[in-house]
Amino acid sequence: MKALVIGSGGREHALCWKISQSKHVDKLYCAPGNAGTGEIAQNVDIKAEDLDGLLAFAEKEGIDLTVVGPDAPIAQGIVDLFKSHGLRIFGPSGSAARLESSKAFAKRFMASAGIPTARYMVINSIEEAEKAANDFQMAAVKADGLAAGKGVIICNTPGEILEAVKTLRQPGLFGDAGKTIVIEELLKGEEASMLAFCDGKVAKLMLPSQDHKRIFDGDKGKNTGGMGAYAPTPIAQGLENRIHEQVFVPALEEMSKAGTPYIGVLYAGLMISDGDFKVLEFNSRFGDPEAQPVLSLLDSDLVEIMQACIDGRLGETDVKWKQGAACCVILASKGYPDKYDKGKAITGVDEASRMDGVTVFHAGTSMSAGRLVTSGGRVLAVTGVGASIEDAIKKAYFGVSCISFEGMHYRKDIGKAALARV
Ligand code: AMP
Numbered sequence: 001m002k003a004l005v006i007g008s009g010g011r012e013h014a015l016c017w018k019i020s021q022s023k024h025v026d027k028l029y030c031a032p033g034n035a036g037t038g039e040i041a042q043n044v045d046i047k048a049e050d051l052d053g054l055l056a057f058a059e060k061e062g063i064d065l066t067v068v069g070p071d072a073p074i075a076q077g078i079v080d081l082f083k084s085h086g087l088r089i090f091g092p093s094g095s096a097a098r099l100e101s102s103k104a105f106a107k108r109f110m111a112s113a114g115i116p117t118a119r120y121m122v123i124n125s126i127e128e129a130e131k132a133a134n135d136f137q138m139a140a141v142k143a144d145g146l147a148a149g150k151g152v153i154i155c156n157t158p159g160e161i162l163e164a165v166k167t168l169r170q171p172g173l174f175g176d177a178g179k180t181i182v183i184e185e186l187l188k189g190e191e192a193s194m195l196a197f198c199d200g201k202v203a204k205l206m207l208p209s210q211d212h213k214r215i216f217d218g219d220k221g222k223n224t225g226g227m228g229a230y231a232p233t234p235i236a237q238g239l240e241n242r243i244h245e246q247v248f249v250p251a252l253e254e255m256s257k258a259g260t261p262y263i264g265v266l267y268a269g270l271m272i273s274d275g276d277f278k279v280l281e282f283n284s285r286f287g288d289p290e291a292q293p294v295l296s297l298l299d300s301d302l303v304e305i306m307q308a309c310i311d312g313r314l315g316e317t318d319v320k321w322k323q324g325a326a327c328c329v330i331l332a333s334k335g336y337p338d339k340y341d342k343g344k345a346i347t348g349v350d351e352a353s354r355m356d357g358v359t360v361f362h363a364g365t366s367m368s369a370g371r372l373v374t375s376g377g378r379v380l381a382v383t384g385v386g387a388s389i390e391d392a393i394k395k396a397y398f399g400v401s402c403i404s405f406e407g408m409h410y411r412k413d414i415g416k417a418a419l420a421r422v
């Protein structure tokens with residue numbers, strides 16, 4: 001069969017890597033892809049947000065299965081569009097994906113489904129914000145829509161809460177996403193990501209993982225898309241059954257009741273403290289960089305799982321995981337998550353890839369005059385797989401030590417929270 005992966009980051013390279021191993025796939029495309037996907041798939045020069053262009057391509061080539069990586073095309077309704085043209089596509093409908101694309105929708109949804117989450121208020125005016133600021137004292141203040149991970153401000157005083165509301169409501173900053181604001185109780189604990197394959201009725205959990213969102217070691221500095229991740233994380237291990245029962249089962253029931261069954265990957269960002277958990281956010285897709293370590297440990301055929309989700313027979317389909325652990329370290333451009341330069345020559349990727357247990361997923365890379373160069377903020381996702389988390393971390397950093405480009409920045413402490421536990 002012919003498969004198409006949409007997107008161009010490290011997550012999409014990991015999806016291509018895993019899908020290319022499927023015995024069912026004999027031709028793989030990636031739109032638009034990066035230099036890494038170009039080695040295992042045929043890159044197609046169509047942007048992930050160009051829904052009409054993607055549809056025309058899929059129809060012309062007779063694509064049998066399309067897999068969407070990023071949130072934007074999902075929120076734009078690419079799954080609905082492809083299905084209405086009789087094409088098979090793995091992912092949630094635009095309505096189901098409101099779990100990610102609207103924080104206010106997600107909070108109301110969780111309240112009505114009885115899913116544990118932080119206490120919250122939805123506000124539409126400064127007067128309401130003043131009331132909420134006094135009520136909460138400390139809070140996470142969130143723009144309502146997709147804001148590329150930059151729409152959340154953590155506030156420790158009522159004054160900070162009001163400032164944050166004003167910042168997020170600035171005209172032009174987040175567009176409509178900034179009009180409605182969610183203010184919620186500040187939770188303490190450790191974060192983990194729990195992703196699940198969903199077929200509308202049944203959810204099968206992946207291995208729990210942990211992202212590292214801040215730019216600098218020790219969780220300092222600005223929020224980013226994610227600077228590294230590992231799996232499985234001991235922070236969530238042992239809680240899987242309860243997370244399944246209290247988060248994923250009610251979420252799928254509530255979605256079905258609303259007439260928008262959830263098919264695809266559902267990602268719950270959790271805050272865990274003393275064996276208890278609350279959902280911070282839902283995402284309607286694989287995490288980036290969580291997908292890199294998690295898919296590295298998936299033993300089953302990913303295409304079989306995705307087909308089972310589309311056909312509503314995930315219950316009868318094996319989702320098996322490898323023993324051991326995986327750790328992914330992101331190599332970023334100097335300046336990321338703010339402005340950064342592009343076009344810096346990258347060396348050492350082949351050498352790193354030849355190391356036992358190391359896979360180098362590309363994110364912001366491209367080829368220029370036959371050379372591999374940087375073309376994004378997050379450039380490479382160096383992933384180590386080993387018998388234990390220590391071993392996986394060691395392998396990832398061995399891989400990192402081979403690679404260099406001007407201004408390369410990475411965190412030295414990916415997985416440290418897990419090491420502290422073992
Ligand atoms: P979100 O996009 O909603 O996951 O928020 C981004 C990040 O903000 C999360 O990964 C947390 O680090 C932090 N955050 C969000 N909501 C809360 C909360 N209620 N309490 C504490 N931290 C939060």
Ligand code: GLY
Pocket residue numbers: 211225226283286287288289290
């Ligand atoms: N790594 C966080 C996300 O994909 O949203």
